[in-house]
Structure formats: structure tokens, C-alpha cells
Amino acid sequence: MASVARSSLLRQVATKSAFQKSVIVNAPRAAFHTTVKRDxxxxxxxxxxxxxxxxxxxxxxxxxxxxxHWTFDRLVAASLIPLTVAPFAAGSLNPTMDAVLCATLLIHSHTGFQNIIIDYVPQYRTPRARKAAIWGLNAATVVVGLALYEYETSDVGLTETIKRLWKA
Incomplete structure (x- = not known):
């Protein structure tokens, strides 16, 4: 009887270690596995x-x-902190402060996306794609600027919207 129990225990240990080994070995190949490398x-x-x-x-x-350019990007990013906090800390919702916040946010977004295009769309390899991306960014910046202007003049404004969302 001792030999029957011992052999069954050995079989359990042998199958368990083989299962764990196969899971560990095959795991890196299972996720996102493709057969052809495409650049x-x-x-x-x-x-x-x-x-x-x-x-x-x-x-x-x-x-x-x-x-x-680097210094300008950092100054714009640092100026967004007091411009975002000031209307809520002071308790006043001034249209001029709201317009300055929108303009600074628009400039910050534009320069950030411009840096991404410059860094990741190489001009020597794809000059047409880079020019199209820069012009697309310029067009998107103009459209968003006009939309923010319309929102500021005919609706409640950006800071009031943030205030309402914060209290909702």
C-alpha cells in the first residue's frame, strides 16, 4: 500500500511541475503573438x-x-497652474481671466502637439506626411480657437463649466 500512495504522490508532483513550466515558458509568446514582422x-x-x-x-x-522654444514651453506650462486655480481660489469668474486661460491652454496644446510631430514624424523620411501633420495641427488649432471663442462669448465659459462639473 505504501508503494501505491508513493507513486500517486510522485505522479501529482510530476504533472504539477510540468504544467507550471509550460505556462511560464509559453506565457511570453502567447500575448500579442504575430507571425510576420511588419514595420x-x-x-x-x-x-x-x-x-x-x-x-x-x-x-x-x-x-x-x-x-x-523649450523655455517658452515650460513657461506656458507653469503659467497654467495659477491660471487654473486663481478663478476658484479668488471666487470671481472674470471673462478676461477666462479668455487668458483659454488662450494659454490653446498655446500649450499647440506647442505640445507640435513637439510630438517634430520628434516622431521624421522630415528626411516622410516630408509630405510631416508637412501634412503640421498643417493639420494648424487647422485644428484655428478650429479649436474659434470654438473656444464662441463658447466664451455665447455660453457660460470655461471656468464656469469646470466649476459646475466639479460640483456635480
Whole structure:
């Protein structure tokens, strides 16, 4: 009887460890498994400009595209904090403050999406797509600016809407 119990215990341990091992080994392959690798963009052109030993070309520096742009983005982002809190802390809903908040929010959104397009849509690989994305962003910014203007002049305004949503 001892040998029957021992063999059944060994079978349970053997099947349990084999099951756990197969789950652990197959788990990384099960999620999001595809059979063909497809890139979003085709590979870049395979050509060498100059000779192989030449250094990579460095684009001309411009402070308006570098440090000034970065500083402006940070100032706009930092100015959104008091502009968002001030109408509720002071207790007054001023249309001028509301318009400044909308304009700052619009500029912040535009520059943020512009940075995303500049970083992730390469001009050397897809110049038409980048130009289309920049013009699409400009058009969307104009449409949203007009919509915010219409909302501010003919409805309750942005801060009143936030106040109502907060109390709802």
C-alpha cells in the first residue's frame, strides 16, 4: 500500500511541475503573438553621403528652435497652474481671466502637439506626411480657437463649466 500512495504522490508532483513550466515558458509568446514582422515605415534609404569616414552632418543651430522654444514651453506650462486655480481660489469668474486661460491652454496644446510631430514624424523620411501633420495641427488649432471663442462669448465659459462639473 505504501508503494501505491508513493507513486500517486510522485505522479501529482510530476504533472504539477510540468504544467507550471509550460505556462511560464509559453506565457511570453502567447500575448500579442504575430507571425510576420511588419514595420510602420519602410526602411530608410541605404546610401552614404560623402565617404564612410566623414562625420555625420550637424544641422545649423538656432535658439528659436532649441533653448528658447523649450523655455517658452515650460513657461506656458507653469503659467497654467495659477491660471487654473486663481478663478476658484479668488471666487470671481472674470471673462478676461477666462479668455487668458483659454488662450494659454490653446498655446500649450499647440506647442505640445507640435513637439510630438517634430520628434516622431521624421522630415528626411516622410516630408509630405510631416508637412501634412503640421498643417493639420494648424487647422485644428484655428478650429479649436474659434470654438473656444464662441463658447466664451455665447455660453457660460470655461471656468464656469469646470466649476459646475466639479460640483456635480
Amino acid at each position: 510602420l515605415l519602410p526602411p530608410p534609404p541605404q546610401r552614404v553621403v560623402g565617404t564612410v569616414n566623414d562625420a555625420a552632418p550637424i544641422p545649423p543651430t538656432s535658439p528659436s528652435h532649441g533653448s528658447y
